[in-house]
Amino acid sequence: MITVTVDLEERSYPIMIGTGLLDDQALLGKSIPTRQIMIVTNDIVAPLYLSRITSALNERACRVVVLPDGESFKNLSTFEQILTALLEARFERSCTVVALGGGVVGDIAGFAAACYQRGVSFVQIPTTLLAQVDSSVGGKTAVNHPLGKNMIGAFYQPVTVIADLNTLQTLPQRELRAGLAEIIKYGLIGDLRFVEWLEAHMQQLLAREVDAIAYAVEYSCRAKSAVVAADERESAARALLNFGHTFGHGIEHALGYGVWLHGEAVGAGMAMAARMSQRLGQISSADCERAVALIASAGLPIAPPSNLDSSELLTAMLIDKKNKKGRIRLVLMSEVGRAELCDDYPSPVLTSVLEERLGSR
Amino acid sequence: MITVTVDLEERSYPIMIGTGLLDDQALLGKSIPTRQIMIVTNDIVAPLYLSRITSALNERACRVVVLPDGESFKNLSTFEQILTALLEARFERSCTVVALGGGVVGDIAGFAAACYQRGVSFVQIPTTLLAQVDSSVGGKTAVNHPLGKNMIGAFYQPVTVIADLNTLQTLPQRELRAGLAEIIKYGLIGDLRFVEWLEAHMQQLLAREVDAIAYAVEYSCRAKSAVVAADERESAARALLNFGHTFGHGIEHALGYGVWLHGEAVGAGMAMAARMSQRLGQISSADCERAVALIASAGLPIAPPSNLDSSELLTAMLIDKKNKKGRIRLVLMSEVGRAELCDDYPSPVLTSVLEERLGSR
Numbered sequence: 001m002i003t004v005t006v007d008l009e010e011r012s013y014p015i016m017i018g019t020g021l022l023d024d025q026a027l028l029g030k031s032i033p034t035r036q037i038m039i040v041t042n043d044i045v046a047p048l049y050l051s052r053i054t055s056a057l058n059e060r061a062c063r064v065v066v067l068p069d070g071e072s073f074k075n076l077s078t079f080e081q082i083l084t085a086l087l088e089a090r091f092e093r094s095c096t097v098v099a100l101g102g103g104v105v106g107d108i109a110g111f112a113a114a115c116y117q118r119g120v121s122f123v124q125i126p127t128t129l130l131a132q133v134d135s136s137v138g139g140k141t142a143v144n145h146p147l148g149k150n151m152i153g154a155f156y157q158p159v160t161v162i163a164d165l166n167t168l169q170t171l172p173q174r175e176l177r178a179g180l181a182e183i184i185k186y187g188l189i190g191d192l193r194f195v196e197w198l199e200a201h202m203q204q205l206l207a208r209e210v211d212a213i214a215y216a217v218e219y220s221c222r223a224k225s226a227v228v229a230a231d232e233r234e235s236a237a238r239a240l241l242n243f244g245h246t247f248g249h250g251i252e253h254a255l256g257y258g259v260w261l262h263g264e265a266v267g268a269g270m271a272m273a274a275r276m277s278q279r280l281g282q283i284s285s286a287d288c289e290r291a292v293a294l295i296a297s298a299g300l301p302i303a304p305p306s307n308l309d310s311s312e313l314l315t316a317m318l319i320d321k322k323n324k325k326g327r328i329r330l331v332l333m334s335e336v337g338r339a340e341l342c343d344d345y346p347s348p349v350l351t352s353v354l355e356e357r358l359g360s361r
Numbered sequence: 362m363i364t365v366t367v368d369l370e371e372r373s374y375p376i377m378i379g380t381g382l383l384d385d386q387a388l389l390g391k392s393i394p395t396r397q398i399m400i401v402t403n404d405i406v407a408p409l410y411l412s413r414i415t416s417a418l419n420e421r422a423c424r425v426v427v428l429p430d431g432e433s434f435k436n437l438s439t440f441e442q443i444l445t446a447l448l449e450a451r452f453e454r455s456c457t458v459v460a461l462g463g464g465v466v467g468d469i470a471g472f473a474a475a476c477y478q479r480g481v482s483f484v485q486i487p488t489t490l491l492a493q494v495d496s497s498v499g500g501k502t503a504v505n506h507p508l509g510k511n512m513i514g515a516f517y518q519p520v521t522v523i524a525d526l527n528t529l530q531t532l533p534q535r536e537l538r539a540g541l542a543e544i545i546k547y548g549l550i551g552d553l554r555f556v557e558w559l560e561a562h563m564q565q566l567l568a569r570e571v572d573a574i575a576y577a578v579e580y581s582c583r584a585k586s587a588v589v590a591a592d593e594r595e596s597a598a599r600a601l602l603n604f605g606h607t608f609g610h611g612i613e614h615a616l617g618y619g620v621w622l623h624g625e626a627v628g629a630g631m632a633m634a635a636r637m638s639q640r641l642g643q644i645s646s647a648d649c650e651r652a653v654a655l656i657a658s659a660g661l662p663i664a665p666p667s668n669l670d671s672s673e674l675l676t677a678m679l680i681d682k683k684n685k686k687g688r689i690r691l692v693l694m695s696e697v698g699r700a701e702l703c704d705d706y707p708s709p710v711l712t713s714v715l716e717e718r719l720g721s722r
Binding site for chain 1: 683685
């Protein structure tokens with residue numbers, strides 16, 4: 001087991017990464033130290049892993065909320081359902097909320113933990129690649145509003161993250177690819193050498209070879225932890241982690257949540273950001289192609305869905321937390337392995353990127 | 362104008378206390394420095410004061426949410442209404458939410474500010490005595506759940522509090538009395554000399570003499586600020602500010618929110634806490650009578666409503682954020698001017714206090 005520490009002074013916490021962690025009852029018992037425990041999970045993950053957690057905690061007051069699977073349930077009504085369960089169980093401020101599942105479960109459960117009695121302990125047990133490398137690290141919690149993704153939430157750090165790599169073996173291939181999008185992101189925005197490593201190891205990652213997966217997860221957690229430690233509330237550096245996300249959120253919002261996976265939208269979004277960077281003369285066409293090829297090698301989309309109108313996409317992108325003065329702020333590449341915030345670009349360039357579809361190139 | 366600073370390092374903020382502050386357009390403009398401003402108020406306060414704020418901010422993108430008056434609207438659905446208004450206005454993370462009104466408006470608006478895009482700037486303009494001396498200071502925000510008061514919320518500090526004492530002149534007498542409950546609390550839990558001052562000046566306070574009101578507001582803000590600065594998230598000392606509140610919340614919850622004002626319930630709750638302290642031998646019967654007489658002199662109730670069954674009250678009190686291991690934790694008096702947390706008491710003593718009604722003494 002490897003432990004990566006997110007360094008946030010008195011709110012620092014460990015991310016434990018390894019195989020078989022959910023079979024280690026002593027580890028689970030120690031990592032969730034309270035008497036009252038509310039496990040939030042979904043109907044896909046519960047049959048696979050829930051019993052391992054509950055049996056490790058068998059002497060405690062353990063309750064479970066099982067949500068339907070999917071981003072479309074990441075809303076205020078599900079949030080309220082968790083709070084009602086906590087109140088019906090008469091759970092006290094000393095309780096712990098445990099998120100067992102992917103990013104959706106973690107985001108909702110984390111927001112409920114942040115708000116129940118103004119904040120109770122929160123433990124993340126991410127079971128998807130995307131959650132292990134991204135959403136379970138860094139304390140962003142949220143639910144969606146019909147008018148915008150992740151618009152209602154809190155910065156709220158977990159006390160522990162337990163990432164059992166074995167859970168990735170049951171993941172549908174489509175979700176594995178979606179997780180790879182975030183891993184690729186850490187390379188494209190911050191580290192040419194990691195891009196090279198990804199180019200050399202993509203087939204091992206897609207085949208879920210444990211050594212490759214373990215390295216990619218550990219690398220990603222370290223990369224994200226460093227950014228979060230430097231800028232917990234996204235005033236500056238942390239915004240770079242949104243590379244591909246403004247385009248991606250636009251796709252998700254315009255399509256309707258859950259049609260594309262978040263990671264798929266981020267894959268297409270990163271390719272769009274790369275093209276935009278090239279058209280602005282910030283990177284060469286070779287670098288753009290290299291970035292797009294890496295995304296494509298993970299089996300991810302590299303353009304928005306063909307049935308999506310560019311004006312719908314633009315409208316959806318106008319609702320983004322990074323925007324200032326009505327201007328869409330984008331994270332663009334300045335080279336392979338480096339990114340920067342940009343809101344000073346000619347609008348027609350953005351429009352041309354939004355209009356481009358596969359086949360029209 | 363007097364300024365009391367709440368000292369919370371990089372989140373420190375001023376409480377400005379004075380007469381005529383809402384007529385000072387320059388002060389309002391400077392205190393709310395952003396371009397996009399969402400004012401949250403209610404249908405009682407809006408006709409009285411809203412135009413002063415909007416005219417001071419006339420060049421800005423100013424929107425208003427007017428809520429119905431009353432604690433019964435302090436719920437998730439009102440919270441969502443504010444978030445929807447923010448999204449419909451396409452307000453960005455750089456916006457400000459302004460609470461113009463009493464404790465209910467401040468609690469809901471503050472929670473919405475805490476959660477919109479994971480946190481935007483928040484300014485409190487309290488227009489009731491209770492809000493000026495208590496709820497607008499210290500960063501507790503929340504909404505109620507059908508199963509418990511203030512159970513969904515956040516610790517979220519405002520950037521500025523503007524307390525215009527002139528607004529108290531339009532306050533119904535019943536609300537003035539309710540505000541006095543929290544002022545009396547600061548004396549009973551922390552300062553015998555302030556108790557003496559209150560005993561000497563209660564008639565001036567009830568007559569809204571500006572000097573007396575100004576001193577009481579300033580004293581209360583200083584007292585609360587000191588506690589909050591030492592213990593922002595209520596791990597220890599801050600819990601003493603809940604003197605009278607566990608009983609009081611029980612009354613409010615069992616009666617239904619809005620039947621009694623919060624301050625009325627706290628008045629009765631403090632009298633009950635004093636009686637409980639006496640029965641446990643912690644204070645003399647003379648001290649108990651002195652505390653109860655002070656509460657009564659403000660025209661506040663000193664016992665629960667006669668139609669409320671003690672077992673309903675007990676059930677309602679079992680849902681409280683201070684409780685540990687199912688034990689109701691109470692703040693009790695150890696002398697006039699000193700309080701302490703207590704969860705080690707014989708249950709029959711609590712039962713006898715809950716059963717006592719006026720007329721049965």
